Amino acid sequence: KLHVLTHKDFKNFKCDICDYGTNTKYYLNQHLLKHKLSKDLKCGDCDFETNIESSFKVHLLSHKVSKEFNCADCGYGTNSRDNLKRHLWTHKVSKDLKCTDCDYETNNRSHLKRHLLTHKSSNHFKCANCDYETNYKSSLKRHFWIHKVSKDFKCPNCEYKTNDKRYLKRHILKHTVSKDFVCRTCKYRTNNKHSFKQHRLTHRVFKEVKCDDCDFKASNTWTLKRHLLIHKSCKDFKCDYCQYGTNDKCNFNRHVLTHKVGKVERPKGWYRSICPKPLILNPDSLPPYGMG
Numbered sequence: 028k029l030h031v032l033t034h035k036d037f038k039n040f041k042c043d044i045c046d047y048g049t050n051t052k053y054y055l056n057q058h059l060l061k062h063k064l065s066k067d068l069k070c071g072d073c074d075f076e077t078n079i080e081s082s083f084k085v086h087l088l089s090h091k092v093s094k095e096f097n098c099a100d101c102g103y104g105t106n107s108r109d110n111l112k113r114h115l116w117t118h119k120v121s122k123d124l125k126c127t128d129c130d131y132e133t134n135n136r137s138h139l140k141r142h143l144l145t146h147k148s149s150n151h152f153k154c155a156n157c158d159y160e161t162n163y164k165s166s167l168k169r170h171f172w173i174h175k176v177s178k179d180f181k182c183p184n185c186e187y188k189t190n191d192k193r194y195l196k197r198h199i200l201k202h203t204v205s206k207d208f209v210c211r212t213c214k215y216r217t218n219n220k221h222s223f224k225q226h227r228l229t230h231r232v233f234k235e236v237k238c239d240d241c242d243f244k245a246s247n248t249w250t251l252k253r254h255l256l257i258h259k260s261c262k263d264f265k266c267d268y269c270q271y272g273t274n275d276k277c278n279f280n281r282h283v284l285t286h287k288v289g290k291v292e293r294p295k296g297w298y299r300s301i302c303p304k305p306l307i308l309n310p311d312s313l314p315p316y317g318m319g
Contacts, residue, residue: 038050040052040054040055041055042055042058042059042062044059044062045062057079060077060078060079063078066078068080068083070083070086070087070090072090073090085107088106088107089106094106096108096111097111098111098114098115098118100115100118101118113135116133116134116135119134122134124139126139126142126143126146128143128146129146141163144162144163145162145276147162152164152166152167153167154167154170154171154174156171156174169191172189172191175190178190180192180195181195182195182198182199182202184199197219200219203218206218208220208223210223210226210227210230212230213230228246228247236248236251237251238251238254238255238258240255241258253275256273256274256275257274259274262274263276264276264279266279266282266283266286268283268286269286
């Protein structure tokens with residue numbers, strides 16, 4: 028019954044604060060907790076706080092040193108069964124979910140849904156303060172803090188300020204003398220877990236994926252796919268101001284900004300929604316990012 032409700036276009040329960048809608052009253056109640064400024068559940072080991080009990084339980088597992096679930100193919104360990112299941116997909120060579128518009132493949136359904144949005148020409152979420160548009164609501168929320176003058180999170184050790192709690196956490200690590208992650212192969216040390224994982228890949232003797240057109244090798248398929256773009260003769264993204272062309276959307280967006288002096292109007296159709304009624308959200312109605 029719960030699954031059938033996901034196919035309904037109309038939402039019976041709607042949030043009065045934002046555009047969230049659902050057909051399950053329980054999900055609405057859980058969502059409303061995100062808008063609550065005070066947090067009832069606080070972690071005793073760090074500054075994490077939330078009103079959602081399930082999120083709090085998952086967070087507490089991150090402080091456990093021992094790992095209950097371990098991968099048999101590599102050294103990955105976790106205290107979450109769901110995280111282990113998702114990790115095991117990375118070892119699977121065949122991909123069950125494929126994009127009908129390009130050669131993208133994955134075993135993660137949420138990753139496929141997110142990828143499909145890149146093929147949409149219209150953007151559903153639009154900034155009320157500038158011409159920024161996106162299909163990702165979370166990206167729009169992060170973008171809003173660019174326009175906010177006051178900063179909600181401040182570093183106790185220096186003058187750094189931000190509206191994104193995650194950025195503050197990363198910044199505070201710069202003031203930490205001791206490094207929690209130490210490489211056993213070399214002298215590399217860091218407090219950033221993601222940077223440490225990326226560093227470990229540099230010590231791998233063999234490379235998992237290879238390019239068929241040259242001798243390029245990579246440790247992951249994402250890097251290989253970016254490399255394969257240089258072998259394409261046609262360019263998917265072309266500049267309307269000059270002869271620049273590229274197959275990389277990020278590079279194209281950066282290039283177009285070089286033509287922007289003050290408030291020069293961008294070419295019609297570029298990074299602009301053709302949706303007649305895009306959803307415009309007001310940043311003043313949002314809580315500080317990372318606080319729920």
